[in-house]
Amino acid sequence: MASAFATAVSGSPAAAASGADVLPRAVAGVRFPTSELARKTAQFVRSVSSGTLFNHVMRTYLFGSLLCDRRGVPYDSELAFVASALHDLGLVEAYRTPAERFEVDGADAAQRFLREQRMPADRAAVVWDAIALHTNAGIATRKRPEIAMVSVGSGADFSGNGLQRIPSDTLEEILAAFPREGFKQDAIATILSLCRTKPMSVLMHPFAEVGRRHIPEFPVPTVEDLLLAAPFEE
Template sequence: MSETAKETLSHPVDLPTEIAGVRFPDSELARNTAAFVRRVSSASLFNHVIRTYLFGSLLLDRRGVTYDRELAFVASALHDLGLVDAYRSPDERFEVDGADAARRFLREQRMPAERVEVVWDAIALHTTVGVATRKSPEIALVCEGSGLDFAGNGFQQIPSDCLEAILAACPREHFKREVMDSILSLCRTKPMSVLMHPFAEVGRRHLPGFPVPTAEDLVLAAPFEE
C-alpha cells in the first residue's frame, strides 16, 4: 500500500449525515476519499467538489432518478484532482489527469474494478455535457453538479433554503478567482491540452500569443484540396 493510502486510512474524515436534505454515504471509502481530497486540495477546491455532490444530488433527486450514493459521492469528491499540481501530467487534459489519479487512489482502496471505471468516466467526461448526461446517473450527477457550481447551469432548480444551507456549509472561498487562476495555469504550462476545449477561449482572451489553434484553423490547415 502506498504512503498516500496509509495516511488517508489513518486520518478519516467524519462526514455530515446530510446537508440541505442530501444524505452523505456512511462508508469507510467515502470518509477515506474525503480525507484524501481535503489533504491534497485547497479549501476552495475541496468545498467545490462537495458542492458538486450536493447540487448534483438535488438535481437528480428532483427528477426522481435513482443512483448509487457512494459512487456518486466518490466521483464528485475526486473529480478535480487534475487541477492539483501533484497530479498534473505534462500534456494530458486535466480531466484525464484527474481520472487517472482517482483510479490509482481507488485501486489502493480496493474498490471493485467496474466501479472504479464508472468513476473514471465520470471524471473524464464531467466537462462534456452532451455526453456525460446520457451516461449512467452517477456520471450525469458529477457533470450536472459541477456545471451548476461552475457556471450556474440549473441554478433556478435549487430551492433558496437548500442553496443557503449548502453555501453556509461549503462556502465558495473565492472559487471564481481560484478556478480562473487554474485555467490560466493550464493554458500557460500545457496549452495543447486545451485544444478543442472550452478553456482555450480563456487562454486566447488573456494570454498574448496563445498558440492553440481554433477548430477553423484546424479544418482549413488539413492537407486536402477542399
C-alpha cells in the same frame, strides 16, 4: 514503501487533522455516504486539495444529488459521492501530467486511488468515466446517473446551470456548509495555469477561450485553424 495515496489517506498530518468527521452527516437534506471508502475518499481529497477546491467538489455532490432527486432518478450514493469528490484531481498540481487534459489526469489519479482502496474494477470504471466526461454535459447526461450527476452538479456550481430548480433556502444551507471562498477567481487562475504550462492539453477545449483572452500570442489553434491547415488540396 507506502504510496502517495495511502499516505494521504492514513499517514499525513493533513489527513490526520481532517479526521473522521471531515464531512457532516447531511446538508440540505442530502445525506453523505458513511462507508469506509467514502470516508477515506473525503479525507484524501481534503488532504490534497485547497479549501476552495474541496468545497467545490462537495457542492458538486450536493447539487447533483438534489437535481437527480427532484427528477426522481435513482442512483448509487457512494459511487456518486466518490466520483464527485475525486472529479477535479487533475487540477491539483501533484496529479497533472505534461500533456493530458485535466479531466483525464483526474480520472487516472482517481483510478489509482480507488485501486488501492480495492474498489471493484467495474465500479472504478464508472468513476473514471464520470470524471473524464464531466465537462461534456451533452455526453455525460446520456450516461448512467452517477456519471450524469458529476457533470450536472459541477456545472451547477461552475456556471449556475440548473440552480433555478433548487430552493433558495436549500442553496443558502449548502453555501453555508461549503462556502465558495473566491471560487470564480481561483478557477480562472487554475485554468490559466493549465493554459500556460501545458497549452496543447486545452486544444478544442473550452478552457482555450480563457487562454486566448488573457495570454498574448496564445499558441493553441482554433477549430477553424485546424480545419484550414488540413493537408488537402481544394
